[in-house]
Amino acid sequence: MARDLRSFRYMTFDVVGTLIDFEGGLVASLRAIGDRAGRAVDGEEALSLYRKARYTPDADRFPDDLVRVYGAIAPALGLPEGREHGEALRQGVRGWAAFPDSAEALARLARRYRLVAMTNAQRWAFEGFAETLGQPFHAAFTVDDTGVEKPDPAFFERVFAFVEGEGHSRDDILHVAQSQYHDIGVSRQLGLTNCWIERRHDREGYGGTIEPGAFTRPDYHFTSMAALADAAEA
The missing domain is CATH 1.10.150.750 (DNA polymerase; domain 1)
Known part of the structure; x- marks a missing residue:
C-alpha cells in the first residue's frame, strides 16, 4: 500500500505537461x-x-x-x-496556460509541503510558468541549472542534494508528474515514491510525450491536480 500522504515533507513537480497545458x-x-x-x-x-x-x-x-x-x-x-x-x-x-486546477491545487498543497519544481524547460520560460501558477515553489530546478534533462538521473541527484542540504532525504519526497518516460519510470528506479497525474486519461496514446519503453505502475494515480490536493487534505 502507498504511504500516507501526510508523511512527506516535499512534493517535487514536473511542470510542462503536468501543471502547464x-x-x-x-x-x-x-x-x-x-x-x-x-x-x-x-x-x-x-x-x-x-x-x-x-x-x-x-x-x-x-x-x-x-x-x-x-x-x-x-x-x-x-x-x-x-x-x-x-x-x-x-x-x-x-x-501557455496552466491546467484549470493547477494553481489552486498547488496553493493548497503549499500549506503542508515544500513544493519543488523540476522542469526540462529553460529558466526564462519557467519564470513565466511560475508566475502563471501563482509562485508556489519553495525551490526550482530547470535544464539550465542541471545541464541535463529528465529522465537523466543526474537531474534528480541535484534535487536530492538540495533536499539533503535542508536536513532531509529522498524518502521525504513525493514526485508528481504526468510523463511516464521523463519522470515516473526513473523516479521508481531512484527509489522515490511517485504520483502519476494522468492528464491524457480521456485520450489514447502519449500525445507530444515520448512513449516509455515500459509502463511503470505509480504509487499514487490521479487524473488531476485537484484530486491530489483533495487526497492530501483528506
Missing part, C-alpha cells in the same frame, strides 16, 4: 499560424509530429528548440515555412 498550448500556437495561412491543423497529428521531431540528437534546450522543431514539422502540416514562424511558436510559450 503543454499540449493545448502547442496545438493552439500551431493553429494560430495555420489560421493566418488558411490551413487547418489536426491536434493529434501535430503532437505526433512534434514528438518525433523533438527527441533527436540535434535537439536544443526547450523552448528554444521550438524554432528548429517548427521547421521540421511545418511541411507535413502544410504550414508556412520560415524562421519567423518558428520564433513565433517559441515566443508563444510565454502565453
